[in-house]
Structure formats: C-alpha cells, structure tokens
Amino acid sequence: MFIPGFLIALATFPGVIVHELAHQLFCRWFKVPVFEVVYIRVGNPAGYVLHERVANKWHNMMISVGPFVVNTILGALIALPAALPMFKFDNPMPVDYLLIYLGVSVAMHAFPSTGDAKNIWEDLKEEETSLPVKIIGYPVIGLIYLGSLGSFFWLDLAYGVAVAVGLPNLIVALVA
Template sequence: MFFIPGVLMSILTFPGVIVHELAHQLFCRWFNVPVFKVVYLKTGNPAGYVLHETVSNKWHAMLISVGPFFVNTIIGAFIAFPASIPVFQFDNATPVDYLLIYLGVSIAMHAFPSVGDGKAIWQTIKESDTPLIVKIIGYPIIGLIYLGSLGSFFWLDLAYGIAVAVGVPKLVVGFVA
C-alpha cells in the first residue's frame, strides 16, 4: 500500500467533500438549526466544515452528524447508476460515463462521518439529560466512526465508494439484465 496525504485525497475527491458538508447543512435546515458558517472545501484538515447553533434535541444532533452517510451514499449511487449500464453491460462507455462513475465514487467515499462528527455525537450523549436510547444508539455509532477513520488509512473509504458507486449498480444491472 502507498500513502497519499489526506489533503491531496480531498482535492482529488473534492465533489465528495462538498456533498458531505452540504449534507450537514441540509440536516441542519431540516431540523431548523441555524447555520453560522459553511466551508465546503479548503486545503487542510478538516477539508470542510459547518458551524451551527448548539442543537437541543439529541436525536437531531446525532442525525446532523451522521447525515452525510445517508446523503452521500444515495447521491453517489444515483449519479453512478446511469453510467454503470454502458460500462458494465454493453462495453461501449463514453468519457462521460467514466466521469459519472468518478463522481459517484468520490461522493460515496466521503459518506463516512468524520472524527469531528464523532466528537460532536460524543459531546451530545455524555450530557446528563440525553435519553438512554440516544446513548445506546450513539455509543456504537461513535465506535463505528472511529473504526471508519482508522479504516480510511487502509482505504476503507475508497472501498466503500467503489462498492456503492460501482458494485451496487453492477448488481442491480446483473439482476435486471
């Protein structure tokens, strides 16, 4: 395996970073949480962020943190799906098809919540007024976020992006065709 710095990877997969931050902002809007500042892409760590008001509803706080998992996964698969038919079924792909697959992989690979998102969930569930069910669900999510962060060193995020943007459409096309 070879090492590519996170900043370079963020630049190469910038559409995924932008959609990740947009997903946080979208969940804030759904839950009427005021957003103070959004940085969709920057060099450095983090590659982007959303600053919003403190969320009083613990469920909403957790969903704002994990929102990119759902949004990036769905959008990544949706963008790559039309390209999967010519690429995997007919072998007559155009450069646009490969661009769509790149976009789908890029977006899906940024679906994992960041360590900062995990810290936000941690801050929420350690408060004394957090309902027990939120804690029961939140602690494993935090563990998965940190495992995903560790796994990104071993390209787990890229593997996930490929599975969502290439594997799922290929399976669907295989079932239909």
C-alpha cells in the same frame, strides 16, 4: 502507499462538497441555524459546517451522520446511469467514466468525521440524554472511529467503489 489527506480531498472534491452540503441540509431540516459553511479548502478539515448547538439529541446525531445517508445515496445514483453501458454492454462513453468518478468521489466521503463523533459524544455524556439515544449513539461513535481508522487502509475508497460501482452493477444484474 501514503498520500496526504489534502491531496485526496482535492482529487475527490465533489465528495467533500456533498458531505458538507449534507450537514447543512440536515441542519436546515431540523431548523438549526448555520453560522458558517466551508465546502472545500486545503487543510484539515477539508470542509466544515458551524451551526448552533442542537438541543434535540436525535437531531444532533442525524446532522452528524447525515453525510453517510446523503453521500451514499447520491454516489450510487450518480454512477447508476454509467453502470449499464460500462458493465453490461462494455461500451462506455467518456461521460460514463466521469459519472463513475463522481459517484466514487461522493460515496467515499460518506463517512462522518471524528469531529462528528466528538459532537455526538458530548451529547451522550450528558445525564439528560435518553437511553435510546445512548444505545444507538455509542455504536455510531465506534463505527465512525473504525471508519476513520479504516481510511488509513483505504476503506473510504473501497466503500466509494462498492457504492458507486458495486451497487449499480448489482442493480443492473438484477434488472437486466
């Protein structure tokens, strides 16, 4: 079933906002000036962060993949309080459904965009880029493009559900 990307972005706008906040957060950590941030909009891309060119190749890669780290962790943490009443006690309250929606929404926007992959690619093509950055960077680019291709088959939604439902459910099962 095909649903236009802008409708998915609107339905899961909290995840888009966190994705862009993650890029901005990593820019701030690495002291990279940010010129413009659009957290959500109707169009492609659904949001973006324009920042100064990053001289340090590791920092540039981390800014590009930052949403994967932030959205994954935050998506799981948001959904965690709803996991116990929803999956262990089978007694969810309306707020639990909201937390699961927010967790899935945030986690499903964890994948970096193909624009992020192109950003990394530009660094890897430069001769002065170190071998360790290239060794890590090329597979990262491949994974980003696989994730982008997989989103056509709802991989991003499956990832969001796995992080926001599967991971908290696993934690609850291990602890309880």
